[in-house]
Amino acid sequence: MTQEKRVALVTGGNRGIGYELVKQLAVEGFQVILTSRDVAKGQEAAQKLKESGLEVEVVGMDVNDPESIRQAVRTVEERFGRVDVLINNAGVYLDEQETLLTMEPALVERTMATNFFGPYHVLRSVVPLMEKHGYGRVINISSEWGSMREMSERGAGAYKVSKLALNGLTQLAAAEVRGDIKINAVDPGWVRTEMGGPSAPRMPKEAAESILWLVTIGPEGPNGGFFRDGERIEW
Numbered sequence: 001m002t003q004e005k006r007v008a009l010v011t012g013g014n015r016g017i018g019y020e021l022v023k024q025l026a027v028e029g030f031q032v033i034l035t036s037r038d039v040a041k042g043q044e045a046a047q048k049l050k051e052s053g054l055e056v057e058v059v060g061m062d063v064n065d066p067e068s069i070r071q072a073v074r075t076v077e078e079r080f081g082r083v084d085v086l087i088n089n090a091g092v093y094l095d096e097q098e099t100l101l102t103m104e105p106a107l108v109e110r111t112m113a114t115n116f117f118g119p120y121h122v123l124r125s126v127v128p129l130m131e132k133h134g135y136g137r138v139i140n141i142s143s144e145w146g147s148m149r150e151m152s153e154r155g156a157g158a159y160k161v162s163k164l165a166l167n168g169l170t171q172l173a174a175a176e177v178r179g180d181i182k183i184n185a186v187d188p189g190w191v192r193t194e195m196g197g198p199s200a201p202r203m204p205k206e207a208a209e210s211i212l213w214l215v216t217i218g219p220e221g222p223n224g225g226f227f228r229d230g231e232r233i234e235w
């Protein structure tokens with residue numbers, strides 16, 4: 001690797017855990033691409049970071065739209081030539097009070113579109129670029145609710161199956177990639193964001209700290225694993 005800054009791309013980087021990941025990666029000296037489905041919101045977040053002396057690049061990316069993903073990755077390739085780190089963070093949780101067989105099917109489809117097909121299309125666009133350079137670290141922000149044992153508990157079915165599918169994607173993609181590319185999934189814990197709500201015990205800063213070790217693992221590091229706070233957890 002050259003002396004150039006490593007390039008890290010975060011989806012849904014304008015708020016919540018994604019924003020904190022962007023911030024910490026910038027502090028660590030990465031060239032960070034903050035992606036947001038709403039560029040204005042992304043720029044607002046970047047301005048906030050600028051006030052603390054951190055420069056990040058903003059690129060629009062709606063993970064529900066494969067063309068928007070391809071365009072964003074093309075833009076990043078043109079400007080920076082590479083993506084060394086990808087964090088699939090953007091996600092939605094739409095079915096708190098619902099059950100899978102009775103909820104509006106559109107809720108299941110929208111949840112799958114963002115939480116599964118989003119990371120799937122982002123991976124399809126970014127992995128070839130990583131393989132070209134022989135290096136990449138991918139973190140899929142999943143949830144313990146996507147683990148198999150959660151499927152026997154009623155409730156939040158759309159969210160749970162979307163994260164279960166993301167976990168499957170993590171393992172399959174990890175087995176398929178060539179070169180020094182590591183693809184892992186993490187559970188960030190219950191985090192105080194718009195999604196996690198005001199009662200969540202963990203702050204985004206701590207959640208991001210518990211995730212970012214996976215960015216700097218070496219060639220012998222884990223690939224295709226599921227982690228919380230640095231420990232392996234059950235699929």
Ligand code: NDP
Binds near residue numbers: 014017036041191
């Ligand atoms: P927030 O609701 O606070 O933030 C979600 C982010 O995802 C926002 O930036 C949002 O953008 C973005 N997003 C949603 N849909 C899209 C889309 N179609 N395209 C691009 N960006 C999109 O959630 P958190 O920060 O809490 O969650 C981040 C990740 O962590 C998610 O994957 C979530 O499932 C996971 N997680 C969170 C937990 C928690 O307790 N908070 C627990 C376990 C996992 P916009 O501002 O435009 O809406």
